[in-house]
Amino acid sequence: MRRTNIWVYRNNNKNTCFEVPYEIFNIGALRLWMQKRRVAGTEELFGYHLVQKDLQECSIQTIESNFIQMRNTIALPRNSDGSLWIHIENFQEVKKSKKGVGKKERKKKKKPCLPCTLPLFNDECSEKQRPPPPLTRRSPQIKAEPPVVGNLDRSIDFYTKVLGMKLLRKSENTEYKYTLAFVGYTDESSGAVIELTYNWGVESYDLGSAFGHIAIGVDNVASTCDSVRNAGGKVTREAGPVKGGKTIIGFVEDPDGYKIELIQDDQASQGLGH
Numbered sequence: 001m002r003r004t005n006i007w008v009y010r011n012n013n014k015n016t017c018f019e020v021p022y023e024i025f026n027i028g029a030l031r032l033w034m035q036k037r038r039v040a041g042t043e044e045l046f047g048y049h050l051v052q053k054d055l056q057e058c059s060i061q062t063i064e065s066n067f068i069q070m071r072n073t074i075a076l077p078r079n080s081d082g083s084l085w086i087h088i089e090n091f092q093e094v095k096k097s098k099k100g101v102g103k104k105e106r107k108k109k110k111k112p113c114l115p116c117t118l119p120l121f122n123d124e125c126s127e128k129q130r131p132p133p134p135l136t137r138r139s140p141q142i143k144a145e146p147p148v149v150g151n152l153d154r155s156i157d158f159y160t161k162v163l164g165m166k167l168l169r170k171s172e173n174t175e176y177k178y179t180l181a182f183v184g185y186t187d188e189s190s191g192a193v194i195e196l197t198y199n200w201g202v203e204s205y206d207l208g209s210a211f212g213h214i215a216i217g218v219d220n221v222a223s224t225c226d227s228v229r230n231a232g233g234k235v236t237r238e239a240g241p242v243k244g245g246k247t248i249i250g251f252v253e254d255p256d257g258y259k260i261e262l263i264q265d266d267q268a269s270q271g272l273g274h
């Protein structure tokens with residue numbers, strides 16, 4: 001995690017400002033919660049999820065090293081482990097000008113509001129609080145197995161063209177009238193794969209309420225959600241920290257309506273509560 005200083009204003013209209021030394025996700029990580037969208041020709045960054053309860057309203061003016069200027073308020077929730085997650089809306093990237101922002105902002109520095117003073121993983125925090133180093137693994141990984149499908153080609157297209165898996169093999173059983181298709185990011189000898197089962201002639205199933213979800217570790221949950229959406233798929237839960245934790249997840253549905261959880265790969269091993 002790169003050290004990033006954040007200037008945060010209280011949302012009390014007195015425009016008090018202070019510099020908060022944070023060792024926080026680098027701006028790139030902050031962007032993970034942002035989706036870029038083109039609005040009337042400008043490129044706006046905006047946050048799209050609210051996390052946690054007991055939110056403290058503050059508003060960010062600028063973030064050093066990236067000078068993303070806040071136009072709206074943010075919420076600074078505090079997780080049980082003292083870490084903070086920032087929900088930021090309506091970012092407008094502004095050009096970095098050393099003399100412009102630095103001096104002006106620093107002049108107004110005031111005592112930080114309580115919730116903003118708890119830095120994430122600051123230099124003093126114990127090793128156990130620091131997140132494990134991002135996994136070196138770059139390709140997405142499958143975390144679970146799923147069930148029968150109503151249209152095999154449609155499912156194969158979804159898992160390969162939309163989720164980027166490979167069709168590893170297919171096999172037909174003419175005696176029992178079903179076809180299997182195995183899809184995955186690696187071959188079966190080196191990782192979990194998904195076995196799609198098509199019972200000939202059966203086009204839909206009652207999914208019931210018991211099946212939970214498949215979980216797939218991906219590099220970037222938000223952009224994977226976008227890929228599914230752009231391919232006409234259904235995003236049922238936008239990317240963001242899991243309720244009650246900090247693992248970035250999102251949910252989409254496959255063509256048969258099975259829930260697929262997308263989990264941020266560099267946190268997949270952390271599970272809940274982080």
Ligand SMILES: C[C@@H](O)C(=O)SC[C@H](NC(=O)CC[C@H](N)C(=O)O)C(=O)NCC(=O)O
Nearest residue numbers: 212215237241242243247249261263271272
């Ligand atoms: C860490 C990740 O793999 C998880 O699946 S946790 C996601 C979390 N799961 C639950 O809440 C399980 C209980 C739930 N009542 C259920 O039956 O699915 C989840 O779905 N969180 C929702 C969210 O928006 O964060």
Ligand SMILES: [Zn+2]
Nearest residue numbers: 213214215261
């Ligand atoms: Zn899960």
